[in-house]
Amino acid sequence: MSISKRKIVSLTLLTTILAGCSNVNNAPTGTEGGDGQEGTGPLNVSITLMGGPKTPDSWVETALEENLSAHLQRPVDLENLFLPGWSDFKTKINLMMGDRKSMPDLLWHSDMEKEYNSWIQAGVLVDLVPFLQQHGKNILNYYTEDTLFYSWDDGQLFRIPGDVAELGSMTTMLRKDWLDALNLEEPTTLDEYISVLRAFTNEDPDGNGLHDTFGFVGDHDWRAFAPFFYPNGVDVEQFIVQEDGSVKFGATMPAVKETLKILQELYAEGVIDPRMVTPNSNTGDLFAEGKVGSLYYWISFLNEAHPKQMSFKEINPDGQYVALEPMQGKDGFQADVPTDGKGWSFVSVTDAADEPDAVVQVLDRMASVEVNTLIKFGLEGEHYTFEEGVFKSLINEDQGKQLGLDNYTWFVTRKDEANIRNTPEVIELFERRIETSQPMREKIVFFKSSNRPQWDEFSADLIKLRDETFYGIIAGNLPIDAFDSFVERFYQQGGEQVEEEANLLYQSQRDERESFAAWYQENIVPYK
Amino acid sequence: MGMSRGDRLFSFFNHLVMIILAIAMIYPFWYLIMASLSDPKLTALGGLYLWPRGFSWDAYITVLRDQSFWSGFRVSILVTIAGTAIGTFLTATTAYAISKRRLQGRMVVSFYILFTMLFSGGLVPSYLLIKELGMLNTLWALIIPGTLSAFNIFVMRSFFVGLPEEVEEAAKIDGANDLMVFFRVVLPLSKAVLATIGLFMAVMYWNDFFSTILYINDKDKWQLQAVLRNLIDQAVQSSGAGPNGDQIHVSAFTVRAASILLATLPILLVYPFLQKHFVKGAMIGSIKG
């Protein structure tokens, strides 16, 4: 019973018409009825929390308020505004931001670039630079220069990332116990990998006498097929820098055709789980079920304490997943999927905050290792144990929810030692993936600007064309030559303009980065 | 009274069809019941067919302990009862008036109503209106905007048109005015359609989550479906991984299934109580009686 992420983002967007900010400009000047003297009286911070109503006055809320009060040396009261879940949070944020009276002090947002720009224009977001210089050590030390670049607005910061994934957060995973059962070596090249997947499908690796295993599975997105595309140096969702320095949309590169041909064969042979071509399967469950030999998936699933890993062990007591280095292509190229350092969710302080510097203090406190651990895992001894680098939860998922353990997540979520759930092996793997994803990071252009009118105009049609063609080829509904007509149509239907825009942006972004570097040295480095 | 052979054959097949359909219609619920009673550790295994996998009441205990579930429950019951009562009444008054051919301007009003079925101004203007009315963050915002729908009015009107004229005429001869006719004659005669529209409204209010999203901030004023939606949404979205692979707390599949069942049960119980109004000849019976 599950539908992939892509399907969910915002079901209501269709009917959504955003809030007008017409009331914003004539909002009252000066602070409205702050309680007590500024800086010493009780501090009330309203904060939008992702993910719907939780237990009222949860354990975490109290614990966090106590910690903040102690640190700021004044009573801190958090006023939680719960956002209604993934399908609808944008609607709610837009309505809230339409009027100063309903704005939260601390706003969490994600995937709302257009709206974000209009908030800046309307002047309802606070430039965080001066406050960060004063109170923001934890934040400034945690985020890299590269990460802050993507939130930089010509000398100002109107947001900081709420969560930035590890630079390489996915890896090829393979069933080690199946390899051993079939007496196979760990594959290192794409060709070896494919023959291992075939063996996993056809040679009954789990020894149950049934032809019921698959070689490969993953989410219904192109990232999941990275073990096949990346050895050829292509990513069909990104703009790739070519040898001549120009930028091209990855899906149109000739190497894609070869890879699609391989995938078509593997699908026809039953090596690829047929559930992968529709967006309705839950890869986490398939991971746990243990009928699949390999997937390209989140490193965090390799933690012993991950619920899906625990479920996997329960069902397959002798099963073991190992992480593999990325497969090599014909010319020896190998890479893992790089994440942009931009972050996927952000935090802003709005103009509705009476004391923005105190709000930044709260945020910076939340960004500390201590508080990050507290709000995510609870108390050591009571909710978890942590011995010799190994985290063990003493509560189940639903108990965790009721304590409110995810309520304050994604307000500067640390991926370093604060994430105690990571085992030493997993920490090492994350480190390693930063390196192995580098070759592709150098080829991919991550755009900073959201001002991409040509992309906005044509991308929906182009993406549909790509998905229709590529999945059609893989599932055998279309012949492999459909790729050639795809490339032709791609350029006819706006691909030309989109690539032209991408090339221009790529150039201007390089200049912008230079001026950012200078600014960073002057305005951030001294305050670290 | 004896049945002809053809009638008996018909009756047999009719029962057979109904039994098959009933099984088909129960199956989705049975699926959820199986899921909710399964052992949470084993639900990752695909292929749940006819029986739960393992057995455990844990999911129900988890849901019933959840405070947000109970508070949503209270809000939904209140909103549903109030909304249905007000809405059904206003639908009836409006529909009755436009069911009278002699009413001047009836066509204009009908078109005025129909137009709202097809065109709406969207979320923002509605939100601003509710704000101007001072109804933000109150239960009124969950109740009042949904009271009238063009569909319900037209359906109700078509029933009123079908009422026998003579009964109303008789009352008028006895000196009753239109108000008295409506309350004393028409409403009692229209229990079936009132029950129907009432049921439609109750289900609409019970299933509403979007009003909460638009108008409510306080966590103790969320409708149950909004609470539920969030629970399911999160799980559907994440399969144990946040948007970038980090682990978040997601309710077990069993807990989700149990929540859906518990949240649906109350509204399912409404229909059997209304059923007596759908019995053959019910209306005629009430004319005679």
Next chain:
Amino acid sequence: MLSETAIRKSRWKHMKRDKYLYLLLLPGVLLIFLFKYVPMYGIVIAFKDYNILLGVLESPWVGLKQFERLFRTPDFATIFANTFIISFYKLIFGFPAPIILALLLNELKNGLFKRFTQSVLYLPHFLSWVIFTGIIVAFLNPVDGMVNYILSTLGMRPINFMIIPDYFRTLLVSTHIYKEMGWGTIIYLAAMSGVNPDLYEAARVDGANRLKQMWHVTLPSIRSVILILMILDLGNILDAGFMQVFLLYNPLVYEVADIIDTYVYRVGIQSANYSLATAAGVFKSVIALVLIYSANKIVQKSGNNGLW
């Protein structure tokens, strides 16, 4: 010929006579005005380039640009055809289904079996599409779904139903009927409760069997409800069921499944284009209005009660 003042006078007299009817009408008309018509100005963003910052009223006018954008979409013809075909099938097959079911239910003797069956038939309606499609997908799953489990026990190859374009519309229409058929009977059962039992008695005396009674007594007596619902349903002719399609479709069946709403949704996601979404809504509503209006005319011309 009456003079104009005379007409006005008689009109005034009529209105005075019907003052209590107007009183009954008033609260509804006011509420509709307040909650439906006051926000209606939001429609103008279909003709504007909506900018969140400027709000509904201040955003610049762009005339029909959004509509042009919609029609210029490379696949517009396909998308429009898909929308129409899917909802047309839903109407053709989905509309009679609850009528037939209600007629059959009506033939059951009042008793426990009838009450039970009635209460069970409308169960699927209460599951949201997210849940319902989840169950459908699990049921049809090519690897371990129940249908394919049965197929493979019978020695057949499993079928991935979700990716075969030829099956997809059938899947949409049948799951739609599956979910809504039972719920749809309620209105008809209510209408049937108004049938005078004497009519059946008379028909029986004339020697009509059950099928004939259904055809000659029950059906004619619910005709007006059927017509009204038919007219109102025509208003949905360009609503092929966004949630259902959105949750079930995939790139392999785009050619038969992509509809106006899913298209607008995808464009909306890419570029936060709310004006386009509104324009698509207005386009659909105008067509619906024309259809409803004409259907109503036809129904009235044929001597039946229409919407007014």
